[in-house]
Amino acid sequence: MSTNRIPVVARGVCVSFGKRRVLDRLDFELQRGSVTALVGDNAAGKSTLLRVLVGALVADSGTASVLGLDSARDGLRLRAKLGYVPDRLELPNWMRVEDWLRFAARFYPTWSAAEQQRLCTLLELETRAPVKELSKGNRAKLGLIAALAHSPELLLLDEAFSGLDAGTRQRFSAAVIDHLREENRSVLLVSHSTADIERVCDRVAILQGGRIVKDEDIETLARSPRGGLDLDAALRREHLPQEVSV
Amino acid sequence: MKAWLALLAHELRNSRSSLLAAAFLQLLILWLVHRWANTSAEATRPAAIAIEVLTSLWTLHLAADSFAGDLASGRLGSRALLPISAGHLWSAKLACLALSIAMLAGFAIACECGVQAWLGGTSAIGSFLIEFQSISAWIMRLALIAAVGMLSSLLVTNALTALLLSGLSLLLLWGLQRALVDAGDLVGKRWDRAEWTGFGLVVAAALLALGLWAFARGQRRLGAASVRGRTVLIGVLLAMTALGGSAAAAAWRYGAYGLHDRNLQSLAAIASPDGRFFAFETQFSFSHDSSPAPLSSVWVMDVERAKARLIAWPGRLLPNDFGGFLEPWSNERGLQVTKYELYDRFEVDERLRLDVEDGELRERSVLEPEHATSPHLPDWAQWTHGKSAEPDSFVLRVRWKGTELERVFRGDWRSSSLVRGVVLSPTPGRALARRDRRLVLVDFEREQEQVLIEALAEHSLLPSPDARAVLVRTETHTHVLSTVDGSPLHAPWSREEWTAEWIHGDEVSHELLLRPHRTTMPSRVVDLEQAREFELWVSCGYVTRLADRGYVLCDEHDSLIWIDRDGEPVKTLLDRSRR
Numbered sequence: 061m062s063t064n065r066i067p068v069v070a071r072g073v074c075v076s077f078g079k080r081r082v083l084d085r086l087d088f089e090l091q092r093g094s095v096t097a098l099v100g101d102n103a104a105g106k107s108t109l110l111r112v113l114v115g116a117l118v119a120d121s122g123t124a125s126v127l128g129l130d131s132a133r134d135g136l137r138l139r140a141k142l143g144y145v146p147d148r149l150e151l152p153n154w155m156r157v158e159d160w161l162r163f164a165a166r167f168y169p170t171w172s173a174a175e176q177q178r179l180c181t182l183l184e185l186e187t188r189a190p191v192k193e194l195s196k197g198n199r200a201k202l203g204l205i206a207a208l209a210h211s212p213e214l215l216l217l218d219e220a221f222s223g224l225d226a227g228t229r230q231r232f233s234a235a236v237i238d239h240l241r242e243e244n245r246s247v248l249l250v251s252h253s254t255a256d257i258e259r260v261c262d263r264v265a266i267l268q269g270g271r272i273v274k275d276e277d278i279e280t281l282a283r284s285p286r287g288g289l290d291l292d293a294a295l296r297r298e299h300l301p302q303e304v305s306v
Numbered sequence: 307m308k309a310w311l312a313l314l315a316h317e318l319r320n321s322r323s324s325l326l327a328a329a330f331l332q333l334l335i336l337w338l339v340h341r342w343a344n345t346s347a348e349a350t351r352p353a354a355i356a357i358e359v360l361t362s363l364w365t366l367h368l369a370a371d372s373f374a375g376d377l378a379s380g381r382l383g384s385r386a387l388l389p390i391s392a393g394h395l396w397s398a399k400l401a402c403l404a405l406s407i408a409m410l411a412g413f414a415i416a417c418e419c420g421v422q423a424w425l426g427g428t429s430a431i432g433s434f435l436i437e438f439q440s441i442s443a444w445i446m447r448l449a450l451i452a453a454v455g456m457l458s459s460l461l462v463t464n465a466l467t468a469l470l471l472s473g474l475s476l477l478l479l480w481g482l483q484r485a486l487v488d489a490g491d492l493v494g495k496r497w498d499r500a501e502w503t504g505f506g507l508v509v510a511a512a513l514l515a516l517g518l519w520a521f522a523r524g525q526r527r528l529g530a531a532s533v534r535g536r537t538v539l540i541g542v543l544l545a546m547t548a549l550g551g552s553a554a555a556a557a558w559r560y561g562a563y564g565l566h567d568r569n570l571q572s573l574a575a576i577a578s579p580d581g582r583f584f585a586f587e588t589q590f591s592f593s594h595d596s597s598p599a600p601l602s603s604v605w606v607m608d609v610e611r612a613k614a615r616l617i618a619w620p621g622r623l624l625p626n627d628f629g630g631f632l633e634p635w636s637n638e639r640g641l642q643v644t645k646y647e648l649y650d651r652f653e654v655d656e657r658l659r660l661d662v663e664d665g666e667l668r669e670r671s672v673l674e675p676e677h678a679t680s681p682h683l684p685d686w687a688q689w690t691h692g693k694s695a696e697p698d699s700f701v702l703r704v705r706w707k708g709t710e711l712e713r714v715f716r717g718d719w720r721s722s723s724l725v726r727g728v729v730l731s732p733t734p735g736r737a738l739a740r741r742d743r744r745l746v747l748v749d750f751e752r753e754q755e756q757v758l759i760e761a762l763a764e765h766s767l768l769p770s771p772d773a774r775a776v777l778v779r780t781e782t783h784t785h786v787l788s789t790v791d792g793s794p795l796h797a798p799w800s801r802e803e804w805t806a807e808w809i810h811g812d813e814v815s816h817e818l819l820l821r822p823h824r825t826t827m828p829s830r831v832v833d834l835e836q837a838r839e840f841e842l843w844v845s846c847g848y849v850t851r852l853a854d855r856g857y858v859l860c861d862e863h864d865s866l867i868w869i870d871r872d873g874e875p876v877k878t879l880l881d882r883s884r885r
Contacts, residue, residue: 116387140389150380152320166312167388 065128067092067214067246068113073122074270075108082108084270085122090214093244095237097257097278099295100267106250107147109267110216113248114144127213140168143207145220147250149199151191157202158187161209168210176209182235183228196223208236215240217249221256233260254291258282264291310394316385317402320376321368325406328364332414335360336421346425347433354437357414358444365407365448369455370468372399373521378463392522400514403452443499446506450479453513460520460534479509485553516541565605565614565880572864573602574848576623576632576641577811578662581853582609584811585641585660586866587623604643606660606667609852609868612879617669618645618658624675631771632810635660639676681773682725686734691723702728706735711750715739720765729769729776731789738776738789740767745778747792758792759785763801770808775816775834777806786818786834795834811851819849831857831873840873 068090075083082105090096098106111117113126115135124131129138151160165171180187183201194202200223207215221229237260240247251257257264257278264282265275274281282291318325335356343349376382386395415435422430438444451472458471487497497505516538524534565588575586589602603619624633624642635641640661647653659672687704694701700722702715721727721740728739735750743762746755761780768777775795778785783798784806799806799820809817809831816834822845829846832839842849847860856870858879866880 114387136389136391139387144387146384146387148380148384150384152381154319154322163312163316164388166309167390 065092066090068124068126068248070109070113070124071122073109073112073124074120075105075112075117076120081270083112083119086267086271088265088272088275090246090248091263092246093241094263095241095247095249095261096263096265096275097261098248098250098265098267099252099257104267105270106267107218110144110218110248110250114139114142114216116144140170140210141212142214142216143210143212144216145200145203145207145218147218149203153190153192155191156187157185157189157191157194160191160202161187161206164206165209171210173209175211176205179205179208179236182231197225197228200224201228204232204236213245215245215247215249217247217251219250219252221249221251221253229256229259254295258291266295309390310398313390313394313398314401314405317398318405321371321402321406324368324371325410328360328367328410329413332357332360332410333417336414336418340421346422346430350422350430350434350437353418354434357411357418358438360414361407361411361444361448362451364410365403365451366455366469366472367465368403368406369452370459370472371465372403372456373459374463374465374468377460386525392525393518395525396518396521400452400456403456407448407452440499440503442503443506446503446510449510450506450513451476453510453517454479457513457517457520457538460517460524461538482549485549512545566882570864572847572860572866574632574810575850575858575860576635577850577852577858578635578641579637579853580662581811581851581855582665583607583660583662583667584609584850584852584858585617585623585635585643587621604645607858607866607879608667609855609858609877609879612877614880615667617660618643618656621645624677626677626680633678634771636678637661639678642672642675644675681732681771682730682769684730684732684734684773687730689724704728704730704737706750709750711735713737713739713748713750715741725769726765726767729767729773729789732773733790736790738767738787738792745787756792758787768808770816771810772816777808777818786816796832807848809849809851809857811853811857817851819846821846825862829859842869842873 066089068088070086070088073083073086073088074081082103086105086109088109098109100106108117112119112124113131115126115131115138118132126138127141129141131138155163161176165173165176183205185198185201185205189198191199191202200220204217204220207217221232224232233256237247241262247260249256249261262278263276264278265272267273278291282293336353339352339356340346340349343352373382376385382395386392418434419431422434426433454475455468455472458475459465459468462468462471483502519541520534520537523537567590570588570590573587573589575584577584583606585604585606587602587604602622604617604621604623605614606617607614622644624644625631626633633639633642640659643658643660644654645656645658647655657672657675659670659676661668661670686707688707689702689704691700691702693699694716696716698718699716700719702722702724703712704715705712715722715728717727717740724730728737730737737748737750738758739746739748739755740762741755743760744757745759745762745766746757748755759778759780761782763779763781766779768779769789770776774789776787776789778787779801782801784801784804785798786795786806787793788795795816803823804820805823806818806820809819818832818834820830820832822829825845828844829842829849830839831842831849842859844859844861847862847864849857849859851857852868854871856868856876857873859867859869861867861883863883865878865882867878868876870876
C-alpha cells in the first residue's frame, strides 16, 4: 500500500491571519513509517499546519506535498487517502453515531465496514448513541473511527487523545498506532501530553515562531545529561509548557 | 453522484423540522382562508395569493438559514473535512433549497386542489389553478429570493441577521429594477414580462454564481467570513459599477444624441409670443404597448439659431385645467414646465417658468403653477357637475350669472362634462351640447334647442383654443361650426380622407391642419379667418404656429422644419430623416 516516497514535504509555507504570521517559511518533512509528535506553544500554528497539509486551508505561499499530491490543488483526492481527526468535530444533533459513519462512508472508496466495526468494538463506542449525547471522549472516538475506517496511508491527529480515558489511549496506541507503524504508514499527531508522546511517538517536531525549530528522534531529544530519558525536561529546555501526564 | 445524493439527503434531513413546521402552517392558513370565504370559488384567489406569499416567505427563511447556522456551529467545517468539494457542498445546499420550496409549494397546491375538488368539483380545480397567472414569473421571484438569501447567509453567522440582510438586499434589487426601467426609457428599451422574467433568472443565477465563488474562496482560507464578505462586496461593486456606468452612458447618450434617437417621438409644441422659440415634448415610442408610459422631456428650440436645449428631463409642459390643451406661452405667465424626479416620475422635482427677455431665453423656478383663465370657461357662466341619482349618470348644471336662466345636461361622464360634451360660447347664454347623438345649439333665453347635426360619433367635439369654434365629428364627416350661432365655418371634410385638428400657437385665429389618411397625399393648412389654405409637401405629425414667422411642422420622420406663412420651407431645425 505504501510507497517509498516521503509522505509529507512542506517547503516555505507561510500563513498569516490578519497581520499575525502563524506559519513563517516553514519547512518540514515527515519520515515514512514514523509516528511524529508536533509540539509547540498554544497558538503556535500546529492545527494550522495540519489544516494546510490536508488541503483544508490554502497557504499564502510555499508548497505542501502530501502523499505525492499538492495539498492546495488536490485537497479532495488527498482527503480521500488520509485520515484526519480535527480538534473539534461538530455534527448535527439529530444524528446518531452510525448516521455519521454511514454518511462519511459514502465519500471514501476504500471504506471498510468491517474495519469500522472493529474500531467501534476496540474503542467501545455505542453506534446507536445520539451524537448530541456524546461526551468529549466519545466524540473523539467517533472522529478516530471515521478517520481510520478507510485504511488511510497517513493519519493526522489534532489533539485527538484529549478526552480519552487512559485505558482507551493505551488500547488505541497498541491496536491502531502500532499497527500503522508496522505497515510503514505514517502518523503526525498534535499533543500536549508527554505521556502520550512517549507512548506512541518515535519522533518529535517542535514548532516555534512559525517554523519547525527541531525535528529529532525522540530518544535523541529526550536524552538527559545524566544518561536517562526525560522528555518533560527536554521540552522544558525548549520552553514548551507541558500538560500533566496521564 | 451517489456521494452528492448522500449530501443532499443529509441537507434535507437537516431541514426536516423547518419543512414540517412550514407545511403545517400552510395547512392552517389555507384552512383559515376557507373559513373566511363563503364558498370554495370565493377562496380561490386568496388561497393562491396565500400560497405565493407563504412560499416566498419559506424561501427567504430557508435560504437565509442555509449557511449561517452551519457556519457558526462548525458543522459545515466538519463536513468540509471529508473528501467533498466546495462546489458539491454549495450545490447540495441549493438543490435542497429548491426541492424544499418545490415540495412546500406542491403540497400546498395539492391540498388546495383537493379541497376545491371536494367542495366545488373538478372544474373548481381549474378555477383555482388559473389564479397562478405566471408560473415563470413566480419561479423567477423565488429564485431571486433564494439567491439573495443564500448570499446573505454566507456573510453572517446568524439566520435572523441573514433574514434582515436579505430583506434589505431585496429592497436594493427592487430599487435597481426601477433604475433599470428608467435607464431603459433613456435608450428606448421597454421591458415586457417575459424579458423581466428572463432577466430576473439571469440575476439570480449571477448571484448564485457569486455565492459559489465567495464560498469556495472562503472555504479554505483563514478568516473565511471576511474573505467571503470581501468577495461578495467586490462582485456586487463590479455589478453596480457596470450598471451605474450603463446608466451614466445612457444619460450621456440621451443628452448628446437624444433628439436624434430613432425611437424618440416629438409631441405637440408651443411657441413663444414672438415666435422665436418653441417648446416641445419628446417621448420614446415603442412597437408594443407599455405601462407605465415612458418618460417624456421638454426641449426648447431657438428658431433663429436652430439650436435645441434640454429644459426638463423628465418633464412635461403644463396642461390647462380643461380640455387637455397646453397652457399658452404668454408674456404674462411665460411658459410653465414641470420637472419630475428621475426615479419617481410622479414626484415633482421643480416647476420652471421660461420667458423671452431681450431675445434670450430665461429660466427660473416657481413655487406653484399659474394657470391662465381658460377661454373654455367664460365669465358669464357658473356650473356644477356631479353624479345624478341614476346609475352611471352625471349631471351638469350651467347657470347664466345674474339671471335665473339655467340648463341641465345629463348623460355619461364625457357627454355631461364641459368642453368634452358641452362647449360654452364666448357669447353669453349660448352653448353647443351633445344630446344623445345629436348636436344642439342651446340658447338660454329660448326654451327650444336647435338641432345642428345628427349622428354624432364618439369623442365628437373638439373646441378651438379660443372656444369660438368647434370641430364636430359625425360618422362620416368632420364639420367646423361657430360656437356663437352654430353656423358652419367651412364645408365639411370626409373622415375617410382627412383628419382635422386645431393648430396651436396663435389663440386668435382659427387654423386647422388636415392630415390625409393616404400617406401619399400631402397635409393641408386651412386658415378659417383669412379664408385661405395651402398644401404642405409632406404628411405631418403636427404643425404649430410661430406667430408672424410662420409655422414649425413635424414631418413623418419627426424632423422639425420651419416654414413661412405660405408653407414654404425656411430652415430645417432638426433633421431626423437619416436616423
